[in-house]
Amino acid sequence: MLVALSREMASKEVQVVGIALDSTPKVGEFARDYKVSYPLLLAGPDGIDLMRAVGNQVGGLPYTVFLDRQGRIVNRKLGALKEAEVRGRLAEMLRA
Numbered sequence: 001m002l003v004a005l006s007r008e009m010a011s012k013e014v015q016v017v018g019i020a021l022d023s024t025p026k027v028g029e030f031a032r033d034y035k036v037s038y039p040l041l042l043a044g045p046d047g048i049d050l051m052r053a054v055g056n057q058v059g060g061l062p063y064t065v066f067l068d069r070q071g072r073i074v075n076r077k078l079g080a081l082k083e084a085e086v087r088g089r090l091a092e093m094l095r096a
Contacts, residue, residue, distance in 0.1 A: 001083050005090075006038040012094060013069075015039075021047040021061070068093060 006016040016038040020027040024042060031040055043050055048059055055076045056063045066075040066089055075089055 001081075001086070003035060003037055005083075005086060009090065014090060014094075017041065019043050019047070019050070066090075066093065068096070 002016050002018070005014075009016075018036065018038060018040040019042075020030075020040055021043050022030075027040055027042060030036070051059055051063055054063075054065050054073060056078060058078070060078050062078075062080060064077045064081055065073055068074050074093060077085075
């Protein structure tokens with residue numbers, strides 16, 4: 001879903017970025033298996049601290065953060081996202 005949305009929304013200047021807490025080989029395998037075309041970053045040993053800094057106090061995954069064009073957090077979600085939910089949030093953000 002995120003690969004398709006990333007491609008579709010690129011013309012609207014929407015960027016999907018994944019932040020992984022796993023090892024480089026596992027992230028590479030995931031990217032190949034799912035044909036991930038958006039940037040995947042490795043959080044490294046500070047990944048848990050990064051999650052907490054953006055509001056994920058329990059450290060659960062998946063955790064999604066929506067940022068506006070100025071880099072401000074406008075929404076967060078702990079748990080899996082449904083495509084309709086992502087599309088709705090992006091539509092709201094693009095109207096603002």
